[in-house]
Amino acid sequence: MDAFYVSVELLRRPELRGRPVVVSGTGPRAVVTTASYEARRFGVRSAIPAARARRLCPQAVFIPPDFELYRRVSAQVMGILREHIERVEVVGLDEAYLDLSDLQRPRAAMRRVVAEIRARTGLTASVGIGPNKLVAKVCSDAEKPAGFLALSREEACARFAGAPPGLVPGIGPKTVERLAAMGITTLGRLAATDEAVLCERFGPNHGRDLLARARFHDAEQLTLERVPVSESRETTFPQDVADPAEQERALVALAERLCTGLKRPGRTIGIKVRLDDWTTVTRARTLAERTSDPLTVSSVALDLLRAYAPARPVRLLGVRVAGFDAPAPEVDAGQLALPV
Amino acid sequence: MKITCSSAELLAQLQTVARVASTRSAVQALSGVQVAATADAVELRATDMEVSLRVPLTADVERPGSAVLPARLTLDVVRALPAEQVTLELRPSDQDVEIASGAATFHIRTLRSEDFPPLPEPGGDAIVEVPAAAFVETVTRVARSASRDETRPILTGILVSASGRELRMVATDSYRLSVKETPLDRELAGSFEANVPARALQELVRLVPQGGEGDEEAVLRVGVRANQIVFETGGAILSSRLIDGQFPNFRQLLPDSYEHELRINGDEFTDVVRRISLLAQKNAPLRLAFREGEVTVSAQTPDVGEASETLPVAFTGEPFEIGFNPEFLRDGLESVDSGDLILKLISPLRPGLIESADGSGFLYLIMPIRLNV
Numbered sequence: 001m002d003a004f005y006v007s008v009e010l011l012r013r014p015e016l017r018g019r020p021v022v023v024s025g026t027g028p029r030a031v032v033t034t035a036s037y038e039a040r041r042f043g044v045r046s047a048i049p050a051a052r053a054r055r056l057c058p059q060a061v062f063i064p065p066d067f068e069l070y071r072r073v074s075a076q077v078m079g080i081l082r083e084h085i086e087r088v089e090v091v092g093l094d095e096a097y098l099d100l101s102d103l104q105r106p107r108a109a110m111r112r113v114v115a116e117i118r119a120r121t122g123l124t125a126s127v128g129i130g131p132n133k134l135v136a137k138v139c140s141d142a143e144k145p146a147g148f149l150a151l152s153r154e155e156a157c158a159r160f161a162g163a164p165p166g167l168v169p170g171i172g173p174k175t176v177e178r179l180a181a182m183g184i185t186t187l188g189r190l191a192a193t194d195e196a197v198l199c200e201r202f203g204p205n206h207g208r209d210l211l212a213r214a215r216f217h218d219a220e221q222l223t224l225e226r227v228p229v230s231e232s233r234e235t236t237f238p239q240d241v242a243d244p245a246e247q248e249r250a251l252v253a254l255a256e257r258l259c260t261g262l263k264r265p266g267r268t269i270g271i272k273v274r275l276d277d278w279t280t281v282t283r284a285r286t287l288a289e290r291t292s293d294p295l296t297v298s299s300v301a302l303d304l305l306r307a308y309a310p311a312r313p314v315r316l317l318g319v320r321v322a323g324f325d326a327p328a329p330e331v332d333a334g335q336l337a338l339p340v
Numbered sequence: 341m342k343i344t345c346s347s348a349e350l351l352a353q354l355q356t357v358a359r360v361a362s363t364r365s366a367v368q369a370l371s372g373v374q375v376a377a378t379a380d381a382v383e384l385r386a387t388d389m390e391v392s393l394r395v396p397l398t399a400d401v402e403r404p405g406s407a408v409l410p411a412r413l414t415l416d417v418v419r420a421l422p423a424e425q426v427t428l429e430l431r432p433s434d435q436d437v438e439i440a441s442g443a444a445t446f447h448i449r450t451l452r453s454e455d456f457p458p459l460p461e462p463g464g465d466a467i468v469e470v471p472a473a474a475f476v477e478t479v480t481r482v483a484r485s486a487s488r489d490e491t492r493p494i495l496t497g498i499l500v501s502a503s504g505r506e507l508r509m510v511a512t513d514s515y516r517l518s519v520k521e522t523p524l525d526r527e528l529a530g531s532f533e534a535n536v537p538a539r540a541l542q543e544l545v546r547l548v549p550q551g552g553e554g555d556e557e558a559v560l561r562v563g564v565r566a567n568q569i570v571f572e573t574g575g576a577i578l579s580s581r582l583i584d585g586q587f588p589n590f591r592q593l594l595p596d597s598y599e600h601e602l603r604i605n606g607d608e609f610t611d612v613v614r615r616i617s618l619l620a621q622k623n624a625p626l627r628l629a630f631r632e633g634e635v636t637v638s639a640q641t642p643d644v645g646e647a648s649e650t651l652p653v654a655f656t657g658e659p660f661e662i663g664f665n666p667e668f669l670r671d672g673l674e675s676v677d678s679g680d681l682i683l684k685l686i687s688p689l690r691p692g693l694i695e696s697a698d699g700s701g702f703l704y705l706i707m708p709i710r711l712n713v
Contacts, residue, residue: 336710337515338515338707340514
């Protein structure tokens with residue numbers, strides 16, 4: 001979906017169309033969740049601090065996020081996808097992979113899907129079609145908004161040869177930096193690099209993976225059902241908190257909020273602490289039994305926080321529960337069950 | 341606390357009790373074993389808050405007292421002791437226990453005793469004495485059907501009922517259901533019914549000495565309270581929390597009648613199923629194709645291979661094919677004691693029933709896998 005949160009907001013505030021619009025929180029530390037394409041021209045991008053966005057584009061309209069609404073609209077969009085395509089992997093409120101391999105005419109099918117999304121929701125979507133998820137993802141981003149691009153793997157290699165390596169998902173900023181230090185600043189150059197050189201620099205697994213990505217090789221299957229491995233709640237304080245008692249109160253509140261929304265009990269309880277100098281640490285402990293009990297979770301979280309004893313004021317605190325139920329014995333999809 | 345005992349016995353008892361100690365817990369003391377010495381008896385204790393175990397230790401008590409030691413480490417230390425005798429002494433000022441054996445000395449820091457909960461005491465008024473051998477036999481027949489899926493706690497238990505001259509246990513993970521009814525030689529002096537975590541009963545099975553002389557007479561004392569069950573056997577006390585909620589009514593799950601009833605040589609059939617299962621990998625079903633006078637057991641795993649074997653059975657009527665999870669079918673066949681078994685079937689999508697032909701009171705209901713043919 002193109003600039004999803006902003007686009008949804010514009011549906012109910014059409015008078016803002018054509019103006020720079022930014023969806024972001026309001027606190028001193030809020031970040032931009034989405035910027036309209038008009039705002040992006042001023043350099044406003046997702047994840048930059050809202051304060052900086054205000055400086056870059058003072059005339060922009062800032063709207064606080066309404067996730068409830070975004071979730072509803074997202075569900076509607078995903079529903080439309082499922083009406084047309086059998087295998088859908090949803091990867092966020094505004095993104096999904098579709099398996100088109102059984103379709104005779106995948107492009108025509110996707111044009112129909114996009115048209116229907118537009119007709120029924122008023123929103124535009126960008127489509128990327130490729131032989132694997134990697135090509136599809138890069139294609140879908142390449143011509144936003146309302147993009148539509150289908151490429152073979154070889155075509156993708158050729159078309160994005162001059163793009164920076166960070167264009168490809170899975171090549172993060174740290175790797176981009178290290179590649180740049182080796183003089184590798186484009187995907188084309190990365191694709192042409194000797195595997196041995198990359199393996200020596202990044203280790204055999206990461207090295208081979210980088211080369212595969214640069215050449216748009218990807219064998220990843222669609223994950224049709226996402227099984228969450230952990231759930232967490234975190235909060236960034238409006239002002240850094242130095243007082244241990246106040247930190248603990250915040251941690252307990254987070255643990256309670258987390259447990260309230262927890263669908264399954266988990267075994268591992270963890271905390272995340274970010275100090276005012278951005279030092280970020282996580283600590284975790286695994287229990288004998290799964291729990292979703294707020295008292296247990298908060299007491300373990302408190303224990304972990306006390307053991308870490310932040311040496312500087314705390315900017316962010318988080319609580320996490322992981323280690324959900326052990327997978328039940330694997331059974332065949334056609335296995336019938338007793339009505340118990 | 342200061343005690344002296346045989347290194348070998350300490351090791352044996354420690355190994356038993358440490359199985360129950362929590363491996364990873366928020367409360368460190370739960371990963372420990374408590375050594376509790378009174379003037380005339382020593383007990384080793386462990387708990388993970390669900391299952392608790394207390395085993396006796398023969399020892400000379402020089403000074404009563406108690407200490408909680410880290411289970412894993414202590415076990416490793418005791419296993420490696422050089423001499424036949426060992427002395428354990430709590431040194432409160434150092435907050436450790438000295439373990440001395442031969443010329444070797446260890447000081448092991450203790451865990452917080454205050455955090456180690458008091459364990460359930462045996463006794464009370466509603467004690468039922470059950471022959472230990474019969475109890476253990478019954479557990480082992482049904483335990484494999486208990487669910488390991490923690491999302492459905494009720495099914496992770498075994499429903500144990502004892503009354504009159506019968507002991508009955510039921511377990512199901514919804515894919516199969518085991519029922520074992522064991523007749524008892526003597527009338528029980530009381531009755532109980534409880535959904536006991538299968539894990540606790542499996543610990544109990546390890547605790548009851550088996551096969552030795554005189555074991556036929558061994559007695560298990562069972563006390564059921566509001567949400568707890570306590571077993572006493574040979575000086576050991578195993579207790580467990582009970583599982584809340586209504587256990588499924590197994591009688592309603594058993595079909596009223598069957599289309600086919602086949603008497604099969606159990607050992608032969610089990611062997612065939614074991615062999616052919618080798619080629620039923622990656623959740624592939626085991627197929628049983630019945631035709632006049634025979635059944636063909638076959639399996640196929642894409643990219644791996646296939647196998648089949650035919651054996652004679654007294655089947656009559658329309659041929660049909662039914663699929664089962666090979667592991668579930670094997671569990672059922674292996675739980676029937678040796679000898680002939682009766683296989684009862686209705687149709688490819690209805691449950692099948694395996695029971696022992698000798699009327700030993702064992703039933704194994706198994707749900708099929710839908711075959712895409």
